[in-house]
Amino acid sequence: MKLGFSPEEELFRQECADWLNGQMAGEFRDIKGITKLTGSPERRKEWEQQLAEHRWSCIGWPSQWGGRDATLAQQVIFAEEYARAGVPGRVNHIGIELAGPTILTFGTEEQKQRFLPGIAGGKTIFCQGFSEPNAGSDLASVRTKARLEGGEWVVNGQKIWTSLAHISDWIFVVTRTEEGSQGPKGLTFLMMPIDQPGIEIRGIRQINGDAEFNETFFTDARCPADSLIGAVGDGWRIAMGLLAFERGVSTLGQQMGFRNELDEIIAAAKANGAANDPLVRQRLAKAEVGLRLMRYGALRMLSQTDHAKIDGAALTYKIQWASWRRSLGELAMDVLGQGGEISDHAEYEWDTLPNLFLFSRADTIYGGTNQIQRNLIAERGLGLPREPRGNA
Amino acid sequence: MEFAFTDEQQMIAETARSFFAENATSERTRKAMAGDGVDRALWQAFCQELGLSGIGLPESAGGAGLGMVELAIIAEAAGAQVAALPMLSSLVQAAQAIAAGGDAEQQDQWLPRLISGEVIGGYFYGADIQSDGDRLTGGSRFVAHGASADMFVVTDMRQVWIVSANAPGVSVTSQTSMDQTRPLAHVQLDNVTGERLGDPAAALAAVHRAAFIATAAEALGGAQACLDRTVDYSKERIQFGRPIGSFQAYKHRLADMMIEIEQARSAVYWAACAVDEGAEEAEMAIHAAKSFATDTFFRCAGDMIQLHGGIGFTWEHDAHLYFKRARALQTMLGTNVWHREKIATMILGEAA
Numbered sequence: 204m205k206l207g208f209s210p211e212e213e214l215f216r217q218e219c220a221d222w223l224n225g226q227m228a229g230e231f232r233d234i235k236g237i238t239k240l241t242g243s244p245e246r247r248k249e250w251e252q253q254l255a256e257h258r259w260s261c262i263g264w265p266s267q268w269g270g271r272d273a274t275l276a277q278q279v280i281f282a283e284e285y286a287r288a289g290v291p292g293r294v295n296h297i298g299i300e301l302a303g304p305t306i307l308t309f310g311t312e313e314q315k316q317r318f319l320p321g322i323a324g325g326k327t328i329f330c331q332g333f334s335e336p337n338a339g340s341d342l343a344s345v346r347t348k349a350r351l352e353g354g355e356w357v358v359n360g361q362k363i364w365t366s367l368a369h370i371s372d373w374i375f376v377v378t379r380t381e382e383g384s385q386g387p388k389g390l391t392f393l394m395m396p397i398d399q400p401g402i403e404i405r406g407i408r409q410i411n412g413d414a415e416f417n418e419t420f421f422t423d424a425r426c427p428a429d430s431l432i433g434a435v436g437d438g439w440r441i442a443m444g445l446l447a448f449e450r451g452v453s454t455l456g457q458q459m460g461f462r463n464e465l466d467e468i469i470a471a472a473k474a475n476g477a478a479n480d481p482l483v484r485q486r487l488a489k490a491e492v493g494l495r496l497m498r499y500g501a502l503r504m505l506s507q508t509d510h511a512k513i514d515g516a517a518l519t520y521k522i523q524w525a526s527w528r529r530s531l532g533e534l535a536m537d538v539l540g541q542g543g544e545i546s547d548h549a550e551y552e553w554d555t556l557p558n559l560f561l562f563s564r565a566d567t568i569y570g571g572t573n574q575i576q577r578n579l580i581a582e583r584g585l586g587l588p589r590e591p592r593g594n595a
Numbered sequence: 596m597e598f599a600f601t602d603e604q605q606m607i608a609e610t611a612r613s614f615f616a617e618n619a620t621s622e623r624t625r626k627a628m629a630g631d632g633v634d635r636a637l638w639q640a641f642c643q644e645l646g647l648s649g650i651g652l653p654e655s656a657g658g659a660g661l662g663m664v665e666l667a668i669i670a671e672a673a674g675a676q677v678a679a680l681p682m683l684s685s686l687v688q689a690a691q692a693i694a695a696g697g698d699a700e701q702q703d704q705w706l707p708r709l710i711s712g713e714v715i716g717g718y719f720y721g722a723d724i725q726s727d728g729d730r731l732t733g734g735s736r737f738v739a740h741g742a743s744a745d746m747f748v749v750t751d752m753r754q755v756w757i758v759s760a761n762a763p764g765v766s767v768t769s770q771t772s773m774d775q776t777r778p779l780a781h782v783q784l785d786n787v788t789g790e791r792l793g794d795p796a797a798a799l800a801a802v803h804r805a806a807f808i809a810t811a812a813e814a815l816g817g818a819q820a821c822l823d824r825t826v827d828y829s830k831e832r833i834q835f836g837r838p839i840g841s842f843q844a845y846k847h848r849l850a851d852m853m854i855e856i857e858q859a860r861s862a863v864y865w866a867a868c869a870v871d872e873g874a875e876e877a878e879m880a881i882h883a884a885k886s887f888a889t890d891t892f893f894r895c896a897g898d899m900i901q902l903h904g905g906i907g908f909t910w911e912h913d914a915h916l917y918f919k920r921a922r923a924l925q926t927m928l929g930t931n932v933w934h935r936e937k938i939a940t941m942i943l944g945e946a947a
Contacts, residue, residue, distance in 0.1 A: 204604060204664050205597040206868045276596045469942055479946045484939035485932065491942050492862070492883040492935075495876075499861040502598040516861065519854045580853055581846035585826050588841035 216280045223288035237291040240415045244370045247294045251325025261299045261323050269323030282456030298322040298329035304448040309432050332362040332376035340575050343387040349378035354428050358421040368404045368417040377438050390438030395426040411561035412551035454501045468535050477538045493527045518584045522576040525566040532560035611672035619678035627679035628775035631743045634679045642712030649710045652694050656706040663867035667812035674813030675820040677916045679776040681715050681740040689716025689748045691805045696798025717744030724751040734783035741780025742769040755798045756789025774923040804870050811863045811884035814892035814924050821895040821917050822852045825902050852895045859888040882938050886931035892921040
């Protein structure tokens, strides 16, 4: 059992850090430190292309498709150094982490040729069309319909919470292709171009005033017949396979962002005297410990070699970080006092800590609510009886 | 990334787990609880037959080498059964103090006998200890397994001494203790001659590191046992015509236990690994592990009682053994509020 990385891996870390820091001090210094996903979208698309040009856009992919065949450890290291260098989040996260691996695993050779170069090259930005107004936690109850008509799929319905749809080029959509089917049966996984008359995107203003999520409406939207991944009716299997790709490589990078947030709270507490309050000290100590445990939980999860075994650290990770971060937001406001209630901006816009407080309410909802996580932990981790299903 | 057990560590874990599961049974533990809180046959078997009692102690002094990760593995397995053993006071505290701070002669004199189980060691900090040279006066009312100890390692947090339990001026009185698997004793020294350890700072640092890790690991094992036993019960117990484990209110509480326990596991092995590797963050990790894992244990033990309903409140059921052990662990070796304040000082500096 070891805590750290090998000397070779540390060399790789240095290589990553050198390149990223060079970029953030040079051509792309204007985007350094942006934390909102919606900030400077055009420059961030250029940044995606810059990453690709230097072969850093999808290091975990096979080299044949623009990757570096990077090991899991190397991917973790890159994610850490990426965040440490203050580089803003990837606007093509969905393309690189989800769409690409899905196509690599389930797509045809022709689909790989068609999509992968664009994704790897930072030219095809993807977003995800899973949730619907009536299919949130109960994802399998999607109603968006697709039918084959004249060599094309024709899609009607609505998706919601489509993060960054307004700056994306493509969307993958779980659709119901079998009339009268229910639940996970009769679903098909389609890739659709967004720029077409049948697709309309409307931003959803969130509690922090920002609009990162969207509603996406499909009215006779079209894509070619060969736009499906897997077979007709195979959509649920593909969608679940896709979710499994989100296996925590990016989590250690994400934690660097959490580190910055906690450091900012610590600095604020020292500056305004809250750091002398014994109760605040206890809570900051707990927050610090929680963050460290997240790191070692992630390392346990990534060190697990037997992936067939259900790993407790992996199963509990989502609810752990989401709950931690929501509490961190509350702690931030307690440290800031009434200063946290006012903004220096004329618009309804918030600096890092008040924004953390507001945005973190979403953390315990998206990607499976805390309640759904507890169901999964109880059923998969502890082997308890499944929730009874209604007759939807 | 290799933050996972090696094959050897996995083997030690399996050996220790099955040893305690087979031998540290509820029946035997209860027999020990009615006496001095030591299952002597179990202690003998552990020290002499299993060959794991020297773990974390130098081979030069009859120890088995290896490190804190392996020590944590053993403590976790013992904790899972709330085994009634003087492992903490004898092997972790007394032996670690002598191994780190004693000279060769002291090590030769004590370590082999502590490791073989021939001698049971006790350890305490006496806040009121007055030392006149090496003549000690003072004591503690909270000496774990003190009534079973043949010798004590005593400290005033500046110096560390070895005191024989039968030296003139030593009086030991058992206390009626809430946790009968690790009963406390009042040990009073009245002008007793102690044998000073040459390097008290090293001794105290070693005791703290090892004891924080061992208590945290013990708590981890205990917490996991509370969860496992409650899960088993929830699948068998039928109410309203279905297993109670199928109710969401019940499942979610079990899920919350697992979420805490997985973090406690990360805490314990982070701390153990950090100490073994001499990592800079070891100092924070040991305080984090002790406070996080023992709080987790208490929460899980409390939930175990609640989720068992009435039977969980009976003397007959083992839930109270875990509950009481958990409560004792939260307070001993510094309250968890104290441990977190140590961490707060590391990240914030001293409070003004």
